[in-house]
Each structure stands twice: as C-alpha cells, then as structure tokens.
Amino acid sequence: MPRGQSNFLVQSLRGTSQVFFMENALTGVLFFAAMAYASAVSGVWATTIGAAIGVGVATLTARLLECDEPSVSSGLYGFNGVLVGAALPTFIAASPQLWAAIVIGAAASTVFTAAFSATLTGKWGIPGSTGPFVLTGWLMVAAAYSFGGLHVMGDVPKLASDATSHTLGTPAPMELVAIFFRNIAQVYLLGSAVSGAIILIGVLIASVPAGIAAAAGSLLSLIVAIALGADPSAVSKGLYGFSPVLTAMAVGVIFLTPSPRVAVYAGLATVVTVFVQGALDVMVAPAGIPSFTAPYVLTMYLFIAPKKLMAPHPHGPVADPMIDDRGTTPVSAAGSSR
Amino acid sequence: MPRGQSNFLVQSLRGTSQVFFMENALTGVLFFAAMAYASAVSGVWATTIGAAIGVGVATLTARLLECDEPSVSSGLYGFNGVLVGAALPTFIAASPQLWAAIVIGAAASTVFTAAFSATLTGKWGIPGSTGPFVLTGWLMVAAAYSFGGLHVMGDVPKLASDATSHTLGTPAPMELVAIFFRNIAQVYLLGSAVSGAIILIGVLIASVPAGIAAAAGSLLSLIVAIALGADPSAVSKGLYGFSPVLTAMAVGVIFLTPSPRVAVYAGLATVVTVFVQGALDVMVAPAGIPSFTAPYVLTMYLFIAPKKLMAPHPHGPVADPMIDDRGTTPVSAAGSSR
Amino acid sequence: MPRGQSNFLVQSLRGTSQVFFMENALTGVLFFAAMAYASAVSGVWATTIGAAIGVGVATLTARLLECDEPSVSSGLYGFNGVLVGAALPTFIAASPQLWAAIVIGAAASTVFTAAFSATLTGKWGIPGSTGPFVLTGWLMVAAAYSFGGLHVMGDVPKLASDATSHTLGTPAPMELVAIFFRNIAQVYLLGSAVSGAIILIGVLIASVPAGIAAAAGSLLSLIVAIALGADPSAVSKGLYGFSPVLTAMAVGVIFLTPSPRVAVYAGLATVVTVFVQGALDVMVAPAGIPSFTAPYVLTMYLFIAPKKLMAPHPHGPVADPMIDDRGTTPVSAAGSSR
Structure with a gap:
C-alpha cells in the first residue's frame, strides 16, 4: 500500500504510537491496549474513548486542512490529539460539554501543531513535539473552571x-x-x-x-x-x-x-x-x-x-537597531572584542 | 493630500479605527463618539480622555522614533496606544500617577509594536495586532498593586x-x-x-x-x-x-x-x-x-x-545540533521516514 | 597570551565581569571582592562560594560542549552561571541538595545560553543577556517547594x-x-x-x-x-x-x-x-x-x-497561509493600503 493512501485507521494508530516518537500502527494498538487495561481496572472508560476520539478528530482535521500529506500519514498530526482526548476526561467530569471540548480541543491541537511547526520548527529547527497538547490541555482545563457545563475533578x-x-x-x-x-x-x-x-x-x-x-x-x-x-x-x-x-x-x-x-x-x-x-x-x-x-x-x-558554532550575542552594539546614531563609531571599551 | 503628509489628527483617528482593522478617520470619529456616549452615561470621562491621550502619544512616539512612515500614517502605530489609554482608567483610579502611566504606557506600546513587528511579523509573518496593548496593560495594572500612587479598582x-x-x-x-x-x-x-x-x-x-x-x-x-x-x-x-x-x-x-x-x-x-x-x-x-x-x-x-505545506518536525534527528557524533548514521528504527 | 588559550581562571573572571557587560578579569576580581565584603558583613558565605562554583561549572560546561571558543574565552558563557550560583543560596537554605542544584543549574545555564543564542540572537538579533539566569533561577527556586531536600527561605x-x-x-x-x-x-x-x-x-x-x-x-x-x-x-x-x-x-x-x-x-x-x-x-x-x-x-x-524600517503587519491578508482560497482577490475594503 503506497504511503499516501494509507487509511485513516492506520494513520490514527501511527499517531497514537508517535506519542513515544514511533511510527508503527502495531505499537499504536498496544498503546490502546495499555489504556484499555487501565480503564478496565479503574472502571473509567472515558479516557480510552476520549483518546480514540481525539486521535481520530485530530487526524481528520489535518486531512480537511490539507496539511502536509506525508506528515499526516505518519501520524505526526495525531499524537497531540490522542493526548488531548486522554487528558481531558482525566481531569474533567463527563458531560455533553466535555465531549464537545474533546472534539474542539483535538481539532485545535491540529491547528496548533501546524502553528508550532511554522514557528519553532520552521525558523529554529525545534520540534513542536507535545507542546500543542500541553497548550490545549491547559486552556481546556483552565476554561472548565469558568463554565458550569465543565466540572474539574480532583485537588483544588x-x-x-x-x-x-x-x-x-x-x-x-x-x-x-x-x-x-x-x-x-x-x-x-x-x-x-x-x-x-x-x-x-x-x-x-x-x-x-x-x-x-x-x-x-x-x-x-x-x-x-x-x-x-x-x-x-x-x-x-x-x-x-x-x-x-x-x-x-x-x-x-x-x-x-x-x-x-x-x-x-x-x-x-x-x-x-x-x-x-x-x-x-x-x-x-x-x-x-x-x-x-x-x-x-x-x-x-x-x-x-x-546549534553548532552558535555564539551568544557579544556585549556590543546589535545590528540594524531602529534607533542609532548613524555613523558614530561604537564606544570601544563597552564594545565587543569580536 | 499625499499620504505621507496626512496630519497628526487624521493619523490618530485612523489609529483609533485600526482597533477594528479599519483605516478610516470617519470610523475613528464614530469610535470616539461611542466612547463619549458611554462616558456620558456613566459620568466617567477618564476613559475617553485617556484614549485620546493614548492614541496621540503613541502616534507621536512613532513619529519621533522615525518608524516606517506609511505604517504611522495608516494608524498601525496608534491602535495599541488608544487601547492602553482607554484601559488603564477603567482599572486604575484617577491620580497624577495614572496619567503618567498612560503617557509612559502609550509611548511604550509604540516600542512594543515595533518589537512585535520585528519578531512575530518579520520572521513568522504573524501580525502583532493588539498583543502590545495586552502586554502593556498587564504590566501597568499589575504594577499598580506595587505602587501607592496607583490604586486598582474592582474585584480582588x-x-x-x-x-x-x-x-x-x-x-x-x-x-x-x-x-x-x-x-x-x-x-x-x-x-x-x-x-x-x-x-x-x-x-x-x-x-x-x-x-x-x-x-x-x-x-x-x-x-x-x-x-x-x-x-x-x-x-x-x-x-x-x-x-x-x-x-x-x-x-x-x-x-x-x-x-x-x-x-x-x-x-x-x-x-x-x-x-x-x-x-x-x-x-x-x-x-x-x-x-x-x-x-x-x-x-x-x-x-x-x-503556513502552506508546513510539516511538523519528524521524529528523527534535527539539523545542525550543537551536540552530535559527527558522522554516524541515525538509528533507523527511531528515525523518520522522511 | 593568545585569546584562545586564555586559562580557565581568566575566563571565569571575565564571565563574572560580563554580568555588567564588561570583559575584564580585574573587574571580575573586584566583583568577587564586593561579594566577599557582603558575605563578611552578613556572615553568610554560601552566596560567594556559590558564585565561584557557578561561574566555574558554567564555563567548564561550555568548554566540554565545545561552544563557540571566542565566546567562552570572553566570558559570555559564564555570567549566567555566576548569577545562578549567587542567587540560589540567597533563596534556598544550605543542604547537599542545594549544592547539587547549583552545579546542575550552572551547567543547565550554559545549555540555555546556547539555546537563547540560537533562537533570540540567531534569528532576531536580540541578546539573550541574563535571560538564561532568570529562567534557571525561577525553575530552581520553584522546584525547591516540591523537594524536601531544598528549603526556600524568606517570605511566603x-x-x-x-x-x-x-x-x-x-x-x-x-x-x-x-x-x-x-x-x-x-x-x-x-x-x-x-x-x-x-x-x-x-x-x-x-x-x-x-x-x-x-x-x-x-x-x-x-x-x-x-x-x-x-x-x-x-x-x-x-x-x-x-x-x-x-x-x-x-x-x-x-x-x-x-x-x-x-x-x-x-x-x-x-x-x-x-x-x-x-x-x-x-x-x-x-x-x-x-x-x-x-x-x-x-x-x-x-x-x-x-529594527530599522520595520513595519507592523498591515491589516490585510498574510503571506502563504495554510488556508486560503487559491486565487480570489482580497476584499479591498478590509485590505491594506500597502
């Protein structure tokens, strides 16, 4: 099967495995097994179901937004969504608004993944990794305190x-x-x-x-x-x-x-x-x-x-400041040696 | 009238309209009418006066700093200042220090606008928008708790x-x-x-x-x-x-x-x-x-x-890290497929 | 003595002087004298000893990481470490874990200095300055509340x-x-x-x-x-x-x-x-x-x-958005004049 045409389920399972940096659908299946085991023990299934919804919505959103196809296929647009889906039911009690928050949050995590990619990765070469999940999770859990339809569980x-x-x-x-x-x-x-x-x-x-x-x-x-x-x-x-x-x-x-x-x-x-x-x-x-x-x-x-060969800015004048004296030489004592 | 020579008042009114992304002095007049109406109803004029001072000081600061002239003329250096001027009297009680804070804050908002432009806009293509206002407003209201001359009104x-x-x-x-x-x-x-x-x-x-x-x-x-x-x-x-x-x-x-x-x-x-x-x-x-x-x-x-065609960083080695092994091939299983 | 071969002690003293943007070992000696005077008056020597450890560890870490050699030699990789070493014993009571935190924190400050250089300085021309110290100090003092081996002194x-x-x-x-x-x-x-x-x-x-x-x-x-x-x-x-x-x-x-x-x-x-x-x-x-x-x-x-000639983003379409209509002309009224 050509990579570009891998189906939605495989893409979602790869996304699940990418939480641990892997790109392997079988690994994704085992991760769902791990979640299901914990749900069976605790009796709380909202986390496992939320994870499935999260990775599905995030991957689907990436396809609808026509995000970079090989990235979508390898699950790179899904792993933040699976974490959003697993995390929100861990901290917010089940309600219709919780499920709405998971769907909105998972879709947003795809947009945020693209935003982190365009900024951190695009200019600085830093992987966004689970940054979009952290941001989405923080916003959703903090928001829950403001809304009567979302109830935060656990410690104050x-x-x-x-x-x-x-x-x-x-x-x-x-x-x-x-x-x-x-x-x-x-x-x-x-x-x-x-x-x-x-x-x-x-x-x-x-x-x-x-x-x-x-x-x-x-x-x-x-x-x-x-x-x-x-x-x-x-x-x-x-x-x-x-x-x-x-x-x-x-x-x-x-x-x-x-x-x-x-x-x-x-x-x-x-x-x-x-x-x-x-x-x-x-x-x-x-x-x-x-x-x-x-x-x-x-x-x-x-x-x-x-990065290689990177030097901190010396303690001398910066390049192209908005404000300068247009022509005077820098103060030598305060200037840099470089 | 050539754009570059539009006068200070017109530039300030355009800045007022840019809060809603418009560049229209008449729209700016209507926005001041809206502020004045609310002041007349509440009896509190400090907000409307503050807004006028804010947009004037911010625009003037941009002219003194010789910021990009078409931007100054279109009001893009004024809309953060008008919001600073409207916001501070909304949250801080009138005092000589409040008026000083509005002037300093509006001037700072122009510098911050230039800073956001050089970073967010210059490298990432993201408009700074009202980010400089939010930053200035947060700093000024938070600072008010530290200073006897500035009294924060409202809820604790x-x-x-x-x-x-x-x-x-x-x-x-x-x-x-x-x-x-x-x-x-x-x-x-x-x-x-x-x-x-x-x-x-x-x-x-x-x-x-x-x-x-x-x-x-x-x-x-x-x-x-x-x-x-x-x-x-x-x-x-x-x-x-x-x-x-x-x-x-x-x-x-x-x-x-x-x-x-x-x-x-x-x-x-x-x-x-x-x-x-x-x-x-x-x-x-x-x-x-x-x-x-x-x-x-x-x-x-x-x-x-x-941005278009943007891909998240794959879960494989980054480019040009400070630390590497200089020549060994990446671990294939953990590497990216890309 | 060629710059590249200046010894470790000189590099550390230059780092000490770089806190005030200087590159002068004698200035560094005077700064240590200032710290020692304060320690003699207060009877608390942990701050001065911490500063010495901090600048030494930070400079040594930079050498081990093979950071830009002229920068290391001029002390630019040391001044955040000296502040970490002086600050932690000011806020955290002496214990074996404190000294470990100083060593780890000073080493981390060198990595953070390289990170700030690669991002703030590399792309935006902004000096990182004491940003890495602030970040390290915040993380270490906040962490102390979580660990029984580190006790935060002073006001709650x-x-x-x-x-x-x-x-x-x-x-x-x-x-x-x-x-x-x-x-x-x-x-x-x-x-x-x-x-x-x-x-x-x-x-x-x-x-x-x-x-x-x-x-x-x-x-x-x-x-x-x-x-x-x-x-x-x-x-x-x-x-x-x-x-x-x-x-x-x-x-x-x-x-x-x-x-x-x-x-x-x-x-x-x-x-x-x-x-x-x-x-x-x-x-x-x-x-x-x-x-x-x-x-x-x-x-x-x-x-x-x-920076010079920098213009804020006009209130018109951004370049290369992920989402667009592929060909339609922008709405003129909302578009920018630029």
Whole structure:
C-alpha cells in the first residue's frame, strides 16, 4: 500500500504510537491496549474513548486542512490529539460539554501543531513535539473552571506556600519496580504498572534503542526524585518520571544521533527535567492546572535548540537597531572584542 | 493630500479605527463618539480622555522614533496606544500617577509594536495586532498593586478554586440583542449596547464584510458561552464576546482571504476563543489582572501562524545540533521516514 | 597570551565581569571582592562560594560542549552561571541538595545560553543577556517547594490582593546615597552599599561610559520609584534599582551606539523598567519566586528588538497561509493600503 493512501485507521494508530516518537500502527494498538487495561481496572472508560476520539478528530482535521500529506500519514498530526482526548476526561467530569471540548480541543491541537511547526520548527529547527497538547490541555482545563457545563475533578489548586513538608524516604524494592513502569504509563496519564509494561513492549518492538532510553530515563528520574526528597506519593504514582522518560528518549536517541557524548548530554537533560517537573507543578498550581508534559517540552526545547558554532550575542552594539546614531563609531571599551 | 503628509489628527483617528482593522478617520470619529456616549452615561470621562491621550502619544512616539512612515500614517502605530489609554482608567483610579502611566504606557506600546513587528511579523509573518496593548496593560495594572500612587479598582484577584458555581440559563430575547452589541462595545472596554451599535456602524461604513464578520462573531460567541454555562453576569456584560468578535474578523476576513473554507476555519477559531477566554480569565486571576484581548491575540496567532505545506518536525534527528557524533548514521528504527 | 588559550581562571573572571557587560578579569576580581565584603558583613558565605562554583561549572560546561571558543574565552558563557550560583543560596537554605542544584543549574545555564543564542540572537538579533539566569533561577527556586531536600527561605508567596498599602515618602539624603549604591549591588543580589561602590569602581575601570550609564540608571530609577509610591522598604534595599541599572547600561551604551537620541530612548526604557519591576513582582508572587533580573530582561528585549524600517503587519491578508482560497482577490475594503 503506497504511503499516501494509507487509511485513516492506520494513520490514527501511527499517531497514537508517535506519542513515544514511533511510527508503527502495531505499537499504536498496544498503546490502546495499555489504556484499555487501565480503564478496565479503574472502571473509567472515558479516557480510552476520549483518546480514540481525539486521535481520530485530530487526524481528520489535518486531512480537511490539507496539511502536509506525508506528515499526516505518519501520524505526526495525531499524537497531540490522542493526548488531548486522554487528558481531558482525566481531569474533567463527563458531560455533553466535555465531549464537545474533546472534539474542539483535538481539532485545535491540529491547528496548533501546524502553528508550532511554522514557528519553532520552521525558523529554529525545534520540534513542536507535545507542546500543542500541553497548550490545549491547559486552556481546556483552565476554561472548565469558568463554565458550569465543565466540572474539574480532583485537588483544588494551591499556592507555593501551601506545599507541605514531607519526609525523605526510599520505597521498597518491589514498589520501585512498579514505579519504574508507572513512570512510562503516566506519559498516557495512566497509573497502572501493567499498562507501563505494555507500552514499553510497544516501544521496543518499534525501536530497541528508544526502549532502552525510555527505561534509562525512568530509572534516572526515580533516583533523582528520591534523592531530592520529592513527595513519596507523587513519586509512587509515576508523576516524577513520565516527562524525564520522554526527555531521555527525545534528547538521547530521537532528535540527536546517539553517541556516548549525546548520552551524557541526555542524562543532564533528564536530571534537569526532574527539577523542572518540581518547578512547573508549583508554578501552574495557582491557575488550577496540571503541568502535563510541559516539563519535558520546556527542557527538550532548551536542549535541542542549541546549534553548532552558535555564539551568544557579544556585549556590543546589535545590528540594524531602529534607533542609532548613524555613523558614530561604537564606544570601544563597552564594545565587543569580536 | 499625499499620504505621507496626512496630519497628526487624521493619523490618530485612523489609529483609533485600526482597533477594528479599519483605516478610516470617519470610523475613528464614530469610535470616539461611542466612547463619549458611554462616558456620558456613566459620568466617567477618564476613559475617553485617556484614549485620546493614548492614541496621540503613541502616534507621536512613532513619529519621533522615525518608524516606517506609511505604517504611522495608516494608524498601525496608534491602535495599541488608544487601547492602553482607554484601559488603564477603567482599572486604575484617577491620580497624577495614572496619567503618567498612560503617557509612559502609550509611548511604550509604540516600542512594543515595533518589537512585535520585528519578531512575530518579520520572521513568522504573524501580525502583532493588539498583543502590545495586552502586554502593556498587564504590566501597568499589575504594577499598580506595587505602587501607592496607583490604586486598582474592582474585584480582588482570586484562585481558580474560588470560581463559583453558577446555574446555566438563557437570557431573555431583548437581553440577547443588547449582549450582541455589548460584545462589540467591550472591544473598547465599554458596557453600553448603544456604543456597540455605533461601533458596528463605524465598521460597516469602512467595510461591509468586516461588519458582517463582527456580527457573526458576536452571535456565535453568545451561543457557545451560553451552551458551556458561562457566568450569566459576565455574558450579559459582553465579556465573553469581544475577543471572539475580533477573532472572527481577523481570521475570517482580514488576515485570510474570505472563502467558504476560511469561514469554517474562522468559525472554529471563534469557538476556540470562547474557551480561551474562560481559560485566561482563570490563569491571570492570581496576578490580579484582566485578560484584556489576550484570548483573541493568542487564538489569532495560533490560527494565522500555520503556513502552506508546513510539516511538523519528524521524529528523527534535527539539523545542525550543537551536540552530535559527527558522522554516524541515525538509528533507523527511531528515525523518520522522511 | 593568545585569546584562545586564555586559562580557565581568566575566563571565569571575565564571565563574572560580563554580568555588567564588561570583559575584564580585574573587574571580575573586584566583583568577587564586593561579594566577599557582603558575605563578611552578613556572615553568610554560601552566596560567594556559590558564585565561584557557578561561574566555574558554567564555563567548564561550555568548554566540554565545545561552544563557540571566542565566546567562552570572553566570558559570555559564564555570567549566567555566576548569577545562578549567587542567587540560589540567597533563596534556598544550605543542604547537599542545594549544592547539587547549583552545579546542575550552572551547567543547565550554559545549555540555555546556547539555546537563547540560537533562537533570540540567531534569528532576531536580540541578546539573550541574563535571560538564561532568570529562567534557571525561577525553575530552581520553584522546584525547591516540591523537594524536601531544598528549603526556600524568606517570605511566603502572596496574591496581588495581599499587596499592602504603604505611605509615600522620601528617604533622608544620606539614605538616598546608600540606596544609589545598593541599586548597583543588588544586580549581584547584595544589600551592601559598600559592595555597590566596589562594583561601580570595577565597571568604571573597564568602561567610563558604562559606569556613567549605571549611575544614571540608579538615580533615575530611584526618582521614579519614589514618585510612584513604591514600598519604601523595598526601595531602601535597592530592589527597585538593579534592573533599571542594567537597562540603562544595555540600552544606553552597550547594545545601541550612544547618542543624545539613544540617551532619551534609554531613559524611557529605564522608566518602563521600574513599572515592569512593580508588575513582575506581583505576577510571579503566586509561584513563590522572586523576579530576579526579569524586569531588565523583558524590557531590554522589547527595546532592542525593533529594527530599522520595520513595519507592523498591515491589516490585510498574510503571506502563504495554510488556508486560503487559491486565487480570489482580497476584499479591498478590509485590505491594506500597502
């Protein structure tokens, strides 16, 4: 089957797999299995159904907007939509308006993906990745507080000053294994270790290096979070691991070509992501929104942006300013040496 | 009269009309009439006087900075200033420091307009639009909390958790007509339906398609806000409509060439703007600032940014990274197919 | 000694001097003397030690990443690191995790400096300046609330509504002189007037115009802050002056070529920075973080971004939109005149 004519279902499943940077419909099937398993355990099916609607609407919107065809076919216009569809029912109670929000949000995520591509990618070479999902998710969950038809579930937002002190401690060995898998499952907002294992298998069948990076990211984030004294309850749920897992994969094997040097760089990025997770949780709390994958997105953007031979602007006059003196030579002492 | 020599008053009135994307001094006169009507009804003239000072100072600053002359002449350096001048007295009580803030803020809005033009427009082709006003307004109102000479009026800021639950309901038919016009009036921060009608007439004499888009945006936002269960008091004041009105105009007829396809796209953008309005109200509340036209600005940027044939970055190595292995081929399984 | 082979210590001292836009190892020595003086007075040495670690780690990271060699040599990869190292122990209590955070943060600041250079500088010609420090500092201090191993010292964060009313007043003459120097010292987060005087001497030996601009910025910010009725306690500590000092230097003599016209422009930028200081203090308070040099960074970006002959986007169709009608002529009334 020629790529351009791959059908809608295959495109949607590839989009589902692209959340972990893969382009593999079978991997997408396994990811849906992981979501379904978690839904079966919890009894809440809105997340899995929302994910299916989200990836379908996002992919369909891309086709209607006549977005770049190979990108649509490979699922690059679908992975933000699947996350929007999985995330909104996780934080907003079911209602007719919720389903409308999923459809509108998934369609918007396609437009936002095109916008991120035209700006971040087009001029700076930075992949938009799950940035459009984070933006859509933040807007939709924050909006829910304003609308009677959308009810936000869970904890009330709080100020940094409300952060409770907690004791440092190391979980039991078997619990550590469960957290290792939950770190992976939480990329799809799932709290189940079994789901995490299914997802890891799905990644491994598409790319062994990517699976190894995911595992390394999960392990490293676990060590750092415990060493810093993160809230044991949050660590246990995998909430300190899912962004670092994505960072380790993105910086270590996907967007940079693997090498020992890149591995060290990706390790630093992964450790930084744990700090950014702790930071963004606090910074977005007053707005009543979760940080989603923003810790990964922000860190990845900053670690991928640097280009070869790039120099910071020297501390001397900039080029072509609107205001200048038209002809005078710069003050030499303050000028740059370059 | 050659364009380059149009006088300061005409340039300022064109700037006033550019808030609704028009370049028509008579439209600017009608907009001032709408402001004056609202001032006469409320007895508060600081807003209308502030608007006059704002557009004058912003235009004058652009002339002193020798900004692009045709842009200054067409009012493109004035419309952010007129909004700064109208907005600050709406949220900050009159004092000598308020008038100083209006002058400084209007002058700064011209610099910010040039900055947005050099970055958003220059590299990405995205119009800055009222982004400089939103930025200036946010900074000035937030700053007022820090200074004894500036007193913020109105509600205290609140957290997302303070959002009160309200019942869904549909206003009476005549009230719906009034809201339709208030949605338009609130672009100029006016609560008067009569002012909205005068403004709509001002738009229509400059461009019938623009007037139709404004009306369609007002109507669509009203339906969506009620369906989502927005606070009836806010809906009644027109606070859920002014950003969608601008989005409908900008995406539907100003920045994209009108067509049935564009109309559907603008419709989606308008609906998204209602969600973004609900979201930003919550997100900026802890800082004690109103969202101003930020819901329009953010949505418009995201819907105008996408360019033809744009592809998201594939999930493969980026170009010219600072860190790489200099020569090894990428990992094929994780690489992109493109 | 050829520039490329200057040793690590000289590079680090130049980095220390680059906080005030200088490239002078002796100036760097004086800056460390200013920090050490403040530490001797307060008895708290963690800030000075942190600064030394910060600039060393940042410079070393740049060398390991093979960043642009002349930039590393001139200290452009070190000045964000020295500020990270000085700032974190100012806001976070000493602990093993604090020292780890300084090392990780300083290394990250080098990556962020490269990222800002590739984006802001590379495409828009805007110097990144201390933006990477602000970002790193915000993330690290916010993260500290999430981790038991990091304890944030000082005031609890608050909402805009908690801003207390205070009386306007003018400090005594000798106090004004002390504030004049504290405004300069606070760039390095120091509360000592003597430290400020040492720093000013350090700047003057490297560049007289830069020293004059720093002094003018300190004076102007003091006048504006008092006229606006800023909190006298904050004014007294120099907290309303350090960002304007940097703005006056950056806009007045470093990034624009000095002239009477540029001096007026820098004066406006300096006044705006005082408003932005008041604003950002309020806006970041709910997240529990200090504004650091963000008021300078934001204002400088906006005042340096404008380029010659730049025109705002006219209110007519944008180029190459993803969505268009492929051939229809634009609506003339809504179109641009340009």
